[in-house]
Amino acid sequence: MCRKSGFIVLLFAAMVMLVSPVFAKDLTETEVIAVAKDALTGKAIAFEDAVITYDKGNETWAAWGEVVINNPQDPNYGNLPQGVLSEKKYHTVYFDFEENIRRDIWVFVDGDTGEVLTIYEVK
Numbered sequence: 001m002c003r004k005s006g007f008i009v010l011l012f013a014a015m016v017m018l019v020s021p022v023f024a025k026d027l028t029e030t031e032v033i034a035v036a037k038d039a040l041t042g043k044a045i046a047f048e049d050a051v052i053t054y055d056k057g058n059e060t061w062a063a064w065g066e067v068v069i070n071n072p073q074d075p076n077y078g079n080l081p082q083g084v085l086s087e088k089k090y091h092t093v094y095f096d097f098e099e100n101i102r103r104d105i106w107v108f109v110d111g112d113t114g115e116v117l118t119i120y121e122v123k
């Protein structure tokens with residue numbers, strides 16, 4: 001009987017591992033950037049002309065997020081960072097289109113699931 005219950009526990013553990021989300025805290029910087037690139041590719045955005053930066057600790061975004069918070073004309077006022085990103089752990093990837101300052105893009109990858117939370121485009 002003990003052998004059967006041990007097998008059941010092992011089977012249950014294997015099933016849990018298969019259906020559990022990939023945790024982004026285990027993702028490398030390169031993997032987070034790959035997720036962000038995939039998100040933009042799906043939106044038909046050519047990011048090859050951009051300087052791509054993994055925003056370690058979200059420091060660059062924190063400074064830009066203050067601009068969003070204080071600008072009621074910004075299309076994401078009230079949405080970012082107070083809304084979608086509020087109380088979330090996330091990684092930020094910044095696509096800096098140096099030739100066109102109004103085209104910069106931020107991609108936010110969920111720190112728990114590894115999925116894209118949202119994309120913010122400077123317009």
